[in-house]
Amino acid sequence: MIDSHCHLDCIDGADQPARVQELLDRAAAHGVHGMLCISITLGNAAPRHLAASYDPVWATVGIHPCHADEEPAVSVDQLCTLAAAPKVIALGETGLDGYHQPVTDLQRASFIAHLQAGDALGLPIVVHTREAREETIALIAQYGSASQTGVLHCFTETWEMAKAALDLGYYISMSGIVSFPKATNVHEVCRKIPADRLLIETDAPWLAPVPYRGKTNEPAFVSHVAEAVARLRGTAVETIAEQTTENFERLFGVGRR
Ligand SMILES: [Zn+2]
Numbered sequence: 001m002i003d004s005h006c007h008l009d010c011i012d013g014a015d016q017p018a019r020v021q022e023l024l025d026r027a028a029a030h031g032v033h034g035m036l037c038i039s040i041t042l043g044n045a046a047p048r049h050l051a052a053s054y055d056p057v058w059a060t061v062g063i064h065p066c067h068a069d070e071e072p073a074v075s076v077d078q079l080c081t082l083a084a085a086p087k088v089i090a091l092g093e094t095g096l097d098g099y100h101q102p103v104t105d106l107q108r109a110s111f112i113a114h115l116q117a118g119d120a121l122g123l124p125i126v127v128h129t130r131e132a133r134e135e136t137i138a139l140i141a142q143y144g145s146a147s148q149t150g151v152l153h154c155f156t157e158t159w160e161m162a163k164a165a166l167d168l169g170y171y172i173s174m175s176g177i178v179s180f181p182k183a184t185n186v187h188e189v190c191r192k193i194p195a196d197r198l199l200i201e202t203d204a205p206w207l208a209p210v211p212y213r214g215k216t217n218e219p220a221f222v223s224h225v226a227e228a229v230a231r232l233r234g235t236a237v238e239t240i241a242e243q244t245t246e247n248f249e250r251l252f253g254v255g256r257r
Contacts, residue, residue: 001226001241002248003027003035003219004173005093005126005153005201008057009046011218012205017053023218024056030220031241036252038093038126038153040064042071042082051087058254059085060126062092062114068106079117089252091118092126093153096139099130108139115143118150124251125150127170133161140168151251154203155189162189166197171251173199176209176217179228190232199251200225200244 013019027035037047039062051059061082063071079091094114096103118125125144129136129152136152144150149169154177155162162172172193177183200222202208208217209224223237226244230237249255 001032001200001222002245003032003202003204003222004151004199004244004248005038005175006035006204006219007040007047007206008035008037008050008204008219009044010040010205011216014046014050020050020054023220024054027056027219030223032219032222034058034248034254035219036060036089036126036248038062040093041067042074042078048082048085048088052085058087058089058252060090060092061085061088062094062126063110064093065095065097065107065111065128066100068104068110071110072106074110074113076113076117076120079113080121083117083121083123088123089254090124090126090150091121092150093128094125095128096132096136097128097130098132103132103135108135111139112143115139115145118148119143119145122148124148127152128154129157129161133157137161137164137168140165140170144168149251151199153199153201154207156183156186158185159189159192162193166194171197171199171247173201174225174229175201175203176207176213176221176225178232179209179224180213187232190229195243196247198229198240198244199247200229200240
């Protein structure tokens with residue numbers, strides 16, 4: 001299976017090749033043969049370096065909405081230039097976050113630049129969305145590509161929002177939160193997502209699934225996310241692994257590993 005969203009470079013020790021190899025080996029031992037390392041700022045080239053250096057790793061280029069004020073002058077051209085690096089398969093994570101602070105104009109401008117760059121390059125968008133449901137959907141509808149969609153990652157919002165995103169062609173990704181007993185709204189969404197639009201992720205090093213809750217997360221643990229999703233959907237974990245891998249390959253335009 002594939003971890004569709006991790007911050008491999010943010011895991012302690014990931015600046016050491018031996019540590020990265022240990023994480024990749026443990027992932028492979030859990031049946032995880034690919035992972036998408038997500039960019040938080042453009043200034044940090046580590047995701048791109050990891051993708052260039054390690055076969056199972058792909059990378060994105062983008063600015064997390066909670067860091068939009070650190071790179072306020074981001075342009076479509078700049079995103080397009082950086083996205084030409086090897087094995088960059090998406091833009092993001094970008095989006096709107098109204099949880100940590102009210103949504104800012106810098107977040108909006110940055111999100112729009114990512115959507116426009118994705119349209120120009122034909123690359124999907126990895127969207128972070130929290131407490132900004134209507135505006136996130138409205139910006140995707142207005143500025144997103146008609147042919148190239150993306151994913152709402154670590155989804156914790158309402159089914160109504162998920163439905164609106166699905167109607168725009170987007171995929172929905174489940175993180176370790178789906179394994180938390182009290183996350184009943186996420187369980188509801190998980191049961192309803194069409195099989196061909198479902199992705200799984202760790203968001204490592206954060207949000208470790210049960211039974212590692214509170215510990216450092218890593219790509220290997222996406223296998224536990226798959227198990228939780230399978231239980232909720234009343235299907236086999238192998239089916240979830242197969243479906244989410246196919247979905248990842250279709251959305252991001254990569255071949256079978
Ligand atoms: Zn993330």
